[in-house]
Amino acid sequence: MGFDAQPTLTGDTLTLRPLTGDDHDGLYRAASAPETWAGHPARDRYKPDVFRPYFELLLASRATLAVIDTATGEIIGCSRYYSAPDRPGTISIGFTFLDHRYWGGAVNRAMKGLMLAHAFADFDAVWFHIDPTNIRSQKATMKLGARHAYDAELALGPVPAPWKVYRLDRGDWTP
Secondary structure, eight states, X not given: OOOOSSOOEEOSSEEEEEOOGGGHHHHHHHHOSGGXXXXXXXXXXTSHHHHHHHHHHHHHHTOEEEEEEXXXXXXXXXXXXXXXXXXXXXXXXXXXXXXXXXXTSSHHHHXXXXXXXXXXXXXXXXXXXXXXXXXXXXXXXXXXXXXXXXXXXXXXXXXXXXXXXXEEEGGGOOO
8 A cells, every 4th residue: 555645634733634626715815915925936826816726736736735723724724745756756745835824833843743744654754845045944844853965956846946855864853
């Protein structure tokens, strides 16, 4: 049996579940503030016509998880599993965003903690690919214990782009 890239993962404050077509409006609400995309290379993703193709890409991946705040029941972002083209047979976590109102607290760690625990049941390491200009995500990934492994130009989206590649080994993860 292969890795389940769309599990339902439940923690104390968050539930992660497979993204569905019915989640568009809820996920767009989480994405609709320009502040949410500050520091991200896709700074205009808060616009409906820019968000729609991104949502379709996430949905088509069949590996995206909607992040639900259990206190409110609202979708507050998403993340997904994928295998990078230069690392076949491995697992990566990315395509992550959280509503900017959830930055700076424990939400990213809780979300990634659920995803990492699930991934580490099948893999010894998890990879992260971060745009070189996205300093906030680089710092958040290093707070998890990941280390910069190398830089690469990869086609993780429609066109090849530069990425900072981080690796987190199971033994370096502290839940």
